[in-house]
Amino acid sequence: MKCSVYIATSTDGFIAKPDGDIKWLLRSEYEDAANVGLVYAEFISTVDAIVMGRHSYEKVLTFDEWYYEGTEVIVLTTQDLTPPEHLTGKVRFESATPHEIAAKLAEEGKKHLYIDGGITIQRFLEAKLIDELTITVIPILLGSGIPLFGNKGNEQPLELIEVFTAASGTVQKRYRVKSV
Amino acid sequence: MKCSVYIATSTDGFIAKPDGDIKWLLRSEYEDAANVGLVYAEFISTVDAIVMGRHSYEKVLTFDEWYYEGTEVIVLTTQDLTPPEHLTGKVRFESATPHEIAAKLAEEGKKHLYIDGGITIQRFLEAKLIDELTITVIPILLGSGIPLFGNKGNEQPLELIEVFTAASGTVQKRYRVKSV
Numbered sequence: 001m002k003c004s005v006y007i008a009t010s011t012d013g014f015i016a017k018p019d020g021d022i023k024w025l026l027r028s029e030y031e032d033a034a035n036v037g038l039v040y041a042e043f044i045s046t047v048d049a050i051v052m053g054r055h056s057y058e059k060v061l062t063f064d065e066w067y068y069e070g071t072e073v074i075v076l077t078t079q080d081l082t083p084p085e086h087l088t089g090k091v092r093f094e095s096a097t098p099h100e101i102a103a104k105l106a107e108e109g110k111k112h113l114y115i116d117g118g119i120t121i122q123r124f125l126e127a128k129l130i131d132e133l134t135i136t137v138i139p140i141l142l143g144s145g146i147p148l149f150g151n152k153g154n155e156q157p158l159e160l161i162e163v164f165t166a167a168s169g170t171v172q173k174r175y176r177v178k179s180v
Numbered sequence: 181m182k183c184s185v186y187i188a189t190s191t192d193g194f195i196a197k198p199d200g201d202i203k204w205l206l207r208s209e210y211e212d213a214a215n216v217g218l219v220y221a222e223f224i225s226t227v228d229a230i231v232m233g234r235h236s237y238e239k240v241l242t243f244d245e246w247y248y249e250g251t252e253v254i255v256l257t258t259q260d261l262t263p264p265e266h267l268t269g270k271v272r273f274e275s276a277t278p279h280e281i282a283a284k285l286a287e288e289g290k291k292h293l294y295i296d297g298g299i300t301i302q303r304f305l306e307a308k309l310i311d312e313l314t315i316t317v318i319p320i321l322l323g324s325g326i327p328l329f330g331n332k333g334n335e336q337p338l339e340l341i342e343v344f345t346a347a348s349g350t351v352q353k354r355y356r357v358k359s360v
Contacts, residue, residue, distance in 0.1 A: 011338055013192075013329060125321065139338040147193075151324045153323030155322055156320070158320055160349035163343065165340070
């Protein structure tokens with residue numbers, strides 16, 4: 001079982017503004033595949049399931065489009081939620097620790113999980129379950145917001161796999177997390 | 181007057197461990213000039229003065245060597261401090277806002293300030309006084325520590341000047357802060 005993070009951050013390490021706004025990120029120049037190294041479509045094609053927290057799920061529900069067609073989404077929540085009709089069979093809700101959810105999905109035959117959302121990523125990092133990090137750094141200081149990384153994790157050495165620099169100033173760094 | 185930041189962080193954005201420890205940073209592979217783009221010696225040669233906070237000052241006092249020979253160090257503090265004898269004339273203490281200190285040093289003819297230390301950098305960023313950021317990202321997750329960036333600054337767009345990737349996995353990013 002491999003768990004990967006694929007995420008964009010501001011240069012000061014935020015994944016969204018304090019209110020969850022990510023419009024600063026969705027600029028036309030970043031939608032162009034030439035502006036990142038490992039593009040989203042390529043990454044998602046290697047993934048068996050997406051694990052995200054409730055906050056991220058509620059955010060993506062507000063988008064015009066469901067971005068995860070063809071890939072099962074597991075939402076970690078302790079709330080008793082029901083997906084909207086058009087997402088029946090595409091989304092399920094689970095309440096479990098990162099280790100429990102990884103074990104359950106591995107039993108189901110899943111080999112590569114996409115871990116998404118600040119708190120969920122932090123929980124999987126704390127559990128030392130993340131194998132690969134692809135971080136696309138946007139050339140902006142937000143000043144405040146929702147941070148990618150928390151402040152109560154473990155020390156984990158990384159191996160840099162690749163750096164891609166776009167003309168727009170975006171820098172994509174891809175790391176393997178080394179087991180210690 | 182130009183204000184620059186030249187600093188190393190972990191991949192999760194910390195400049196030191198929670199207790200101020202920076203041994204994770206001072207590895208032999210990072211001391212090698214081939215492992216960063218703009219090396220410290222080159223950067224410091226362009227600087228007229230260094231502005232740091234008391235915490236950074238107290239940290240560098242514990243080092244075997246005084247790293248700032250030939251460059252005046254201004255320590256921002258509200259405490260009534262006296263430098264140790266060997267640093268007389270090399271260090272002075274000021275209590276002022278970033279705008280006040282920048283104006284004062286500009287009046288003295290200083291053209292390029294090196295702004296150092298987490299809290300001091302954050303205060304200068306909040307005051308929109310930082311012109312250039314050189315961030316050397318070390319391939320390690322610390323998990324917790326003293327963050328480079330705070331969570332109460334301003335949105336400021338950046339222009340990427342240069343990226344340098346070392347075989348060791350260190351990525352140095354240099355940005356110009358665009359005025360808005």
